[in-house]
Structures are given as structure tokens and as C-alpha cells.
Amino acid sequence: MSAYRDMLHRVNRIPGVRGSMIVAVEDGLIVEEDLMVGVPGPAAAALVASLYRRARRSVATAEFGSAAYMQVEGDDGLLFAAAPPQLGDLLLVVIADIRVNVGLVRLEAQKVVEALG
Amino acid sequence: MTASPMQVRQWSDEVAANPGSPAFLPLAQAYREQGRRDAAMKLCIRGLERNPDHVDAHHLLGLLYLEAGDTVKAFDEWDIALALSPDHFGSRREIGLLSHARGDWGTAVRHLERALEADAFDQEVRDALEEAWAKQSGRPAAPRAADAPAPPPAAIAAAVAAPAPVPPAAAPVDGGAGAFDAVAREFRGFAAERGIAGALLLDEQGFVLAGDITVDGVDRGPDVAAVLSGASPEAERALRHLGLGAWKGILVETPEAVVRLAPAGDGLVAVAGTRQVPTGWVLRVAGRARESALRFLGEGGGA
Numbered sequence: 001m002s003a004y005r006d007m008l009h010r011v012n013r014i015p016g017v018r019g020s021m022i023v024a025v026e027d028g029l030i031v032e033e034d035l036m037v038g039v040p041g042p043a044a045a046a047l048v049a050s051l052y053r054r055a056r057r058s059v060a061t062a063e064f065g066s067a068a069y070m071q072v073e074g075d076d077g078l079l080f081a082a083a084p085p086q087l088g089d090l091l092l093v094v095i096a097d098i099r100v101n102v103g104l105v106r107l108e109a110q111k112v113v114e115a116l117g
Numbered sequence: 118m119t120a121s122p123m124q125v126r127q128w129s130d131e132v133a134a135n136p137g138s139p140a141f142l143p144l145a146q147a148y149r150e151q152g153r154r155d156a157a158m159k160l161c162i163r164g165l166e167r168n169p170d171h172v173d174a175h176h177l178l179g180l181l182y183l184e185a186g187d188t189v190k191a192f193d194e195w196d197i198a199l200a201l202s203p204d205h206f207g208s209r210r211e212i213g214l215l216s217h218a219r220g221d222w223g224t225a226v227r228h229l230e231r232a233l234e235a236d237a238f239d240q241e242v243r244d245a246l247e248e249a250w251a252k253q254s255g256r257p258a259a260p261r262a263a264d265a266p267a268p269p270p271a272a273i274a275a276a277v278a279a280p281a282p283v284p285p286a287a288a289p290v291d292g293g294a295g296a297f298d299a300v301a302r303e304f305r306g307f308a309a310e311r312g313i314a315g316a317l318l319l320d321e322q323g324f325v326l327a328g329d330i331t332v333d334g335v336d337r338g339p340d341v342a343a344v345l346s347g348a349s350p351e352a353e354r355a356l357r358h359l360g361l362g363a364w365k366g367i368l369v370e371t372p373e374a375v376v377r378l379a380p381a382g383d384g385l386v387a388v389a390g391t392r393q394v395p396t397g398w399v400l401r402v403a404g405r406a407r408e409s410a411l412r413f414l415g416e417g418g419g420a
Contacts, residue, residue: 072366
């Protein structure tokens with residue numbers, strides 16, 4: 001099992017998580033995925049990467065540094081995108097229901113990324 | 118102008134050889150003129166996968182969705198086109214007419230007025246705008262050009278040469294200078310709170326209505342606004358595509374700052390905080406800024 005796959009499995013154990021992916025920031029293509037049936041991975045990857053790029057541009061414009069984390073909230077769920085230095089030009093994307101514990105997802109994402117070294 | 122069969126064949130060959138070729142757009146237009154809307158739609162969608170910032174392709178795809186009866190997707194495409202290019206009058210015209218058809222008079226007036234600036238002779242836009250103004254002010258609409266008796270040729274020439282119709286005087290509302298002053302004061306207050314670098318209220322076009330985000334003495338508000346204004350349709354699209362409901366907000370964190378963006382009626386609120394305060398504090402200030410924005414926009418301040 002690849003290091004990424006293992007990482008996604010750990011994140012997906014959190015109740016409310018519908019799946020997670022490793023996505024290339026620049027082209028929005030999936031590098032690794034572990035999603036529930038029915039979650040449209042390629043479309044989600046492309047849309048989240050595009051949103052992340054816009055967020056990154058906005059904080060760079062304001063000279064706030066590089067965007068390390070983005071969270072998009074909807075009435076029925078959430079999207080997370082983490083861009084830690086350990087992942088280079090890749091994003092860890094998590095798709096979750098509204099009942100998910102946001103803090104837990106962030107904590108677990110941080111732990112698994114740190115484990116990558 | 119209708120494309121010749123030779124041109125269509127040439128574009129078709131170009132697209133077949135290179136799916137990213139810009140020839141996809143005239144080819145899709147030609148297919149649409151031939152009534153081959155499904156083929157035109159597929160071409161646009163495929164072309165946009167490779168050229169996602171192609172404004173005219175978003176506009177054409179919107180027209181195709183409209184003709185297929187899908188007004189929601191049509192609106193999305195024109196909204197994206199406007200986010201990419203606020204001066205794209207074709208998309209502004211269509212959004213204005215669609216808002217008019219939906220009875221969303223305020224939005225219709227905003228878009229149709231600007232569409233008329235590009236083409237003062239567009240009778241459909243003039244009629245829709247007259248009606249939207251009348252509905253907004255609660256007065257009966259003037260007869261539409263199509264309903265009126267045919268004028269003599271000289272009158273037609275005079276009507277075409279006439280300047281854009283003048284909006285009826287609006288009844289005074291609380292959204293005047295007083296409301297602007299109040300919301301500007303409130304946003305200055307949010308920016309002055311502990312750990313907050315700035316707060317902005319943006320209109321749906323991405324223009325700053327109130328507030329600023331000052332970094333090292335320079336107001337970065339308009340620059341940030343220009344980038345963020347397109348985030349709203351993108352977030353909405355992503356969440357809807359994934360079945361996650363209507364969008365409520367975006368949070369972006371950097372090692373130095375936390376930025377919160379949230380929809381407020383037709384506008385957007387952006388609040389930036391430093392890392393000297395917890396994320397939850399920035400979210401609370403953003404929540405109050407949103408309430409202030411909704412009050413202001415609800416009082417007609419954004420109209």
C-alpha cells in the first residue's frame with residue numbers, strides 16, 4: 001500500500017468523512033483516491049484545486065503568505081484542502097458530511113502529513 | 118454570418134487533431150446555427166475542460182443550456198463569464214434578461230443598465246429594463262415596443278437614436294448616504310478589533326462597498342476583492358456538484374493569517390485576521406460583519 005493510500009485510509013476513519021484524495025494543485029488531477037461510491041472524484045478534484053488556486057492567489061495578493069489550508073462549507077457538508085510543505089505541489093482533499101468533527105479532520109490531516117516526513 | 122461547409126470542416130479537423138484548439142468555439146457556434154445543439158454543447162464542455170477561462174465559450178454554453186431549458190446552468194455559465202471578464206456584455210445581457218424573467222427586478226436592473234451601455238439600440242434590453250424599473254418602483258410599466266402600434270419610419274429612427282431611457286425617480290429609502298456611512302463605520306470598527314487585519318464588503322461584481330484590508334500601510338482590499346469575487350460561483354458549483362448544499366463560507370489559513378469569505382445576500386464579506394488570535398475569533402468577527410452587510414443590503418444599500 002502506498003504512503004498516500006495509508007494516509008487516506010486514516011483520514012477516512014473519521015465519522016462523517018465521505019472520502020479523501022491526493023490531488024495535483026496545478027491541473028486538478030487525482031494522484032490517489034479513496035472515496036465512497038457516488039462521490040464524483042475527478043470533478044471534485046478539479047473544482048477544489050481550482051478554488052484552492054484562487055484562494056492562494058488572494059492571500060498572496062494580500063501578502064499573507066502561502067495558503068496552507070482551505071475549508072469550504074455548504075449547508076450539507078464540507079470540503080477541506082490541506083497543502084502542507086511535505087506534499088509539495090499536491091493537496092490532501094477531504095469531503096465530509098455536515099456532522100463531521102472539523103477539528104478532528106484537521107488534527108488527523110496534520111498527523112498523517114507529519115508522518116510522511 | 119453562417120459558416121461555410123469548408124470552414125466547418127477545417128475547424129472540425131483542427132479540433133480532431135488538437136482537442137485544445139481554439140477552433141472548438143466557432144465549430145460549436147456553427148453546430149448551434151445548424152440546430153445541432155447537443156454536439157455544440159459537448160464541444161463547449163470538452164473545450165472548456167482544456168480552456169477553462171475561455172469567456173466566450175462559457176457564454177455560448179450558457180446560451181445552449183438556456184435553449185435546452187436549463188436556466189440554472191445557463192445562469193452559472195454567464196456568471197462564470199462575468200467573473201472572468203466583468204465587461205462581457207453578452208453574458209451581462211443574458212443574466213439581466215433571465216433575472217427579469219424570474220422577477221428579480223433589482224438584479225435585472227443592475228445588469229440590464231450595464232448591458233444597455235454596450236448597445237443602446239437593443240430593444241429587448243430596453244423593454245425589459247423599463248419594466249424592471251417600473252416593477253421596482255411599484256409603477257405600471259410603459260407599453261412594450263412590441264405591444265405598441267407600429268410607429269412611422271421617422272419615429273422609428275428617432276426612437277433608435279434616442280438616449281437610453283431614464284429611470285423613474287426612486288422613492289427615498291434608508292439605503293442612502295446614511296446607510297453607507299453606517300456600514301462603512303461598522304466595517305472600520307471590525308478592522309480595528311483585536312487581531313483583525315481588515316474587513317471588506319464586496320458587491321456581486323467584486324467591487325468594494327465598504328472596508329479595507331491594510332497591509333504595511335497599503336490598502337490591498339481592491340486587489341483581494343478582484344481575486345475573491347470569482348470564488349463565490351466556484352464554491353457554489355463545487356458544493357452543488359458534490360451534493361453538499363448551498364455554500365456558507367470559505368476559510369483560508371496561511372502561517373501569517375486567517376481569511377474568511379462568506380456570502381451576504383448579493384454580496385460577499387471578507388475578513389482577514391492575524392495569527393495572534395484564534396481562528397474562532399476571526400470567524401465570530403466575520404459573522405458580525407456578515408450580519409451588518411445583510412442589514413445594509415436589505416435596506417436597499419446595495420441597489
